[in-house]
Amino acid sequence: MAPSGPGRPRRAPTALLLAAALAAACAGIPFVYLVVRAAGAGAPRVIETLGRGRVLEYAANSLGLAAATTATALVLGTTVAVVLTRVSVPFPRLWLLASSLPLAVPSFIAGYGWIVSVPGINGFAASWLLLSAVTVPYVTLPVAAALRGAAGDLEGVARTLGRSPLSAFFVATWPQVRPAAIAGALLVALYSLSDFGLVSLMRFPTLTWGINAAYSASFDRAQAAILALLLVVLALIVVTGERSARGRLARRPARAVAPREVGRGALLALLPVVAVAPLVGVAVPLLGLLQRLLQAETLRSIDGPRLLAAVGATIGVALAAALVAVLLALPIAVLAARYRGRLVSTIESVGYLGHALPGIVVGLSLVFFSLAVVPALYQTTAVLVFAYVVLFMPKAIGNVRAGLGDVPASLVSVARTLGDSPLRAWLRVTVPLALPSVGIGALLVAIATMKELPATLLLRPTGIETLATELWNRTVAFEYGAAAPYAAVLVLVAAVPAAVLSGIRTTAKEEL
Template identity: 60%
Template sequence: MTTTAGVGERTRPPLLLAAAAALAASASLIPVVYLAVRAVEAGTEGFVATLLRPRVLELALNSVALAASVTATCLVLGVASAWLLSRWRLPAERTILLLSALPLAVPSYLVAYGWLVWSPGLNGFWPSWAVLTAVCVPYVTLPVAAAWRGSSGDLEAVARTLGRGPIRSFFSATWPQVRGAALAGSLLVGLYSLAEFGAVSMLRFETLTWGINASYSASFDRQQAAVLALVLVALALIVVWAERRARGQAVTRVARPLPRGVMPRRWLWAALAVVLAAPVVSVTVPVLGLGVRLFSAESIRALDLPRFASAVGATLGLAVVGSLLVLVFALPIAALTARYRDRLSRGIEGIGYLGHALPGIVVGLSLVFFGLAVVPWAYQSLLMLLFAYVVLFMPRAIGSARSGIAAVAPALIDVSRTLGDTPAASWRRVTARLAAPNIAIGCLLAAIAIMKELPATLLLRPTSVHTLATELWTRTAAAEYGGAAPYAAALLLVASVPAVLLSTIRSTAREDES
């Protein structure tokens, strides 16, 4: 893998690099291709009959309704929060901004657990909507706030001077400048909501992910499980297509932003309520519930120390090995697409990003089928579980590594080659060293995601392997809220380690740039 001298003169990527990237990207195709094969095994009539079952339609409608409502709510609340954070001066701004991003660090099933501690009777659509909305709002708030701070305020000021009210001025002048960021965030919310399994299962709202797991675990109905999985993949791809169609052409203008105003005191509490609603629902209330349960006699009595230590060790081990393996697969694709933008490179990159639209339970189920039929020796092995992590989280590492490699000037690589370095030595001494912070960020993002991953781990893990996520889900499903508390607390602490490292690397990178 290399970006060789004279890369700027090449019109085609090196054959070895292209082959390595294509091989890495093909990993994402295995689950979808084999799932399609399993779904059509019974023939067209059987496939259509399964697809038109009332139960399948009901689960699909539930998934669409939940994803659409969560996405719409997050879009409105996220844009409103970003507007308040970007256009108004609020007290303790840095603290409020940090709090607004906190929900990203908490798994949705842990939030559901925290609310079930307070109210065990919660179930159905509305609790699921509230939990997912609170967790997903930052996906819209953060990119829109960043876009708003870098956008021009001239057009909005002109619109106001022409007599247009604040709402008309916003939609005619400001919205086109932040629309791309808002829709990109909404895309992540929609995909997250469709793929959600843990929270909706705990809150007993039956969606496609719940139906896939039920079809597999209860009656092992492979055909219905495969059809449900394909329906879920199709919905995810429709969301991606719709986001790209709605995004349009980005509007960029170099001009001064509008000055930030001082929030009137009579509106301050309402503004804080909008910005802090998501952190309170997704972090404050669940953490308080966790604390109540963690120090209760029930929790202490139910704690099995050897099993608890084993779950912590398995979570850390899978995160370290899995993130490194993700990096191995992501680097060839990142190196190729950072330097070459021909049709082949774009196609390989698109395939590599396919895992972004594949829910964890779909990847897990397809690899169950694939393992039983093609590689039975790998079924319920750590190898198969790690491969699922590669498919699911490779996109996170590709994007970060690609941006770091693209930032390395080709002239530096040319100089290295003229001094006698081989392509591999040039990659090691120049490209890898300068892109190391971004490569490390991609690795840490994958590690955090692996620690929190639930559905694929439930389906593919060896029977002797238990992670903090699977232990939390198992105990909560059995209404053992006291016994689940230590695992929930440990998951928060363990996941905070790569998160702290991630913030440290980003801070160091900013200091180096300055």
Template identity: 55%
Template sequence: MSGLNEPPTSVPEPNSTSSSRRPPRPLLLLAVLACLLASIPLIYLLVRVGGSGLDDVVRVLGRPRVPRLLLNTVTLAAAVTASTVLLGVPTAFLLARARLRWRSLWVVLAALPLAVPSYLAAYGWLAAAPTLQGFWPSWFVLTLVSVPYVSLPVTAALRAGTSGLDDVARTLGRGPWRAFWLGTWPQVRPATLAGALLVCLYVLADFGGVALFRFPVLTTAIQQAYGASFNRNYAAILATVLVLLALLVVLGEQTARGRAQRQFGAVSGVATRRIVRLGRWSAPALLLLVAVPVLAVGVPVAELFVRLFEAETLRALDLANLGQALLNTLALSAGGAVIAVALALPIGALAARYRGRLVRSIESAGYLALGLPGIVVGLSLVFFSLSVVPALYQTAAVLAFAYGVLFMPKAIGAIRTSIGQVPTSLEDVARTLGYGRLQTWWLVTARLARPGIGAAALLVMVTAMKELPATLLLRPTGTDTLAVELWARTDVSAYGAAAPYAAALILVAAVPAFLLSGAGRARTDGTPA
């Protein structure tokens, strides 16, 4: 799971990656082309804002509403990030270092909120308490669905780390909390920062949850500007502000990670993991492990069952429309997965096999979309398709391309790791047997890296199923997905009519969430699973 969802890290590869060898020109050109295609939304957005003129920019930023939108956005992102760290790190410690029965079950429950988009969780809570609105409900729901972004990578870091330094600190008279800070925290701080980065970017990009709770932020203002008056300049300028916020967050995470490396340096110690007996803390620990999945998933699912089996819902259910929305969701998300993998393959292969400044630059450019919220990509591709290729406007191809751009960074990480694990000696043997470079790639590298490439495609497909802002902006006329159908009904408080679509969305997303949880690897030595 951590290999698929974490930002790029310098993980040692089991094979030699040469900085002296020059990458093949075709691979280099394909990687550059992939970066250029993925950068179309940001480039066009910057061109759009630059062409609007300084007066328009000043006029938009000087509106009285803009500072409030900016403050709401920053406050919500900071609050959700802080609360997910406070919940995610203790959860990860329990999953990796505490003596627990049925450990695999707890890991699956911890990952389950990944299957629930923010607007679906908001739908469940609004169906139970229709008066909820504003900052606190938005913070509450976004925290619940975002905790796995912190808990899962930190769990992986704790499993790979050591508790030997904690034991040394305890022998020197330090208490358990001080020993954790000195011994374990340096090992998990990079994973914590990576998870916090993902949470913050997710909150900045979120539209559905905050819109249902009627909490005004930049994403809702951009959507309203586009939908109400089609004010392109106003929406583009606000979108640029949102992108700049995301870039500041990325830079802040990189600075914090650099400080952590300088402060703590390389962490080494005895390769051991001490398992903690919870004792009197068993009840609070189990409550923590249960609370997040129950509140994030249990409440929406319970409301779904109540609404789903109401007589009015059953009578009004249009099975043909539900089936068509399901097919549209699967087809469009599959197309997005194909495009994301196609864009990520040359970048991942280049980064896995070669080193150098040019390779690092191309790889970094490939991760540029990590800071592009869905609404920004959707808005940019609307402008781009209308101006450059009008024939593609409101076609499935543009929407699938948006999915590919949005989720390509997730695919790059998995593909880079899987290709890096293929021994280069096998490729050399194939070349000595007379196979060309392309044949070697297809018969050796691609075949052995196929599981990682498939996992990347699966992750992109599942994430695309839940994508809402880009889908609302780019979907072809008359083509609705499960997310769109759910949104259309919850936006007008038709919770009963939305229940079948919400249930279908949870079902199609829960299976891959289970597969990506790594529950089968959840055993810890010496502990019951």
């Protein structure tokens, strides 16, 4: 293997390779077992299942919803990013923060808030509207970052040649930010394909809904596995496109473009565009939640011990998942940051496999796996935490690898020349500098774990409920008042690591 930089070892240590391969193998267990399970049903059964009209309807609904949501998020997210970076708006940082708020609200809580506020809302239009609102930041944030680094002189040249501002943007600036926009849009497509809670609340049948119905209603394991594999194939196509787009992202210094002053009328017309996603995805759901929470009968019905137990379970599994995910991500991240080669690339790609596995697919595959291979672990906390690790380990790998990659190799070389062993030099130099990135990865895993629903529904041990499952159980039973406390506390609990995460990033930027 070629080294990734000067002064690096030419070959990865065998121990590091084995540790990374073992971690990647853990991430690949659900997918491999799902393939084995579907293959065991036989080709005739697979063809017969995929040819059913209901299955075709599920697939069409999933693809249609993903396409509509992705197109909406791409257009709206890019527009918002342009407004916030190229137009002089009052309090720009506050508007950027507001535009990112939908990321902090789980889609099923947004659905719950709208059902409370507008009873009877359901179907494709509602699912499309809410999914678009909560996913717009996936496009807004990377495009805004790309616009800040895009060369503005080309746009100025286009204007001098008679182009309108809009035409000059598409000719000169759009090609520079298109990779970021495409990467964000494909993440939106992946999110839409894997969503279960919102589409179920909106009564819009998609593949995730069909998988859950096949498993829970008829306990048809073969059909559930085949549908899950179909969903994984669609998701893998999306992930392949996302990684390809990310790889073409240009990184070059450019002259910053000063925001343009616009008239008050134009500004009043643009700001509602920026506000639509926070309004639909955050404000209305939280207002509905607050309205329900403050009702007298809701306050009287709060079961304090049960609520505290759900909080404890949520925090407990989130901390366990964050710890295990970081430990498994570390050897993969070290390998990918320091070495190159086909084997390294393969191990890293398998580690990222959870990025393409919807929660319901991981949950279902681990139900099958635990029952068939390790029945003693079925419906235990260990399997539940393992599911979270598979799903969210890519968040830890990406951040840890980035942190390790930012550590100059020359510092490690200096430590070695002072007599430190490779391990001691790594512990003294690399670990302290990369620790903030490790913390960010752990917090991202913890936040995602707190909000995860479908895998938790399938794998949680008997008698243990998280805030997400308590909310779900009451919502599907139309007990909206009883669900309100769990929704409110879930938002508050998830906001704590999000605030810490923001503090870490702010500190890191100040140090840079």
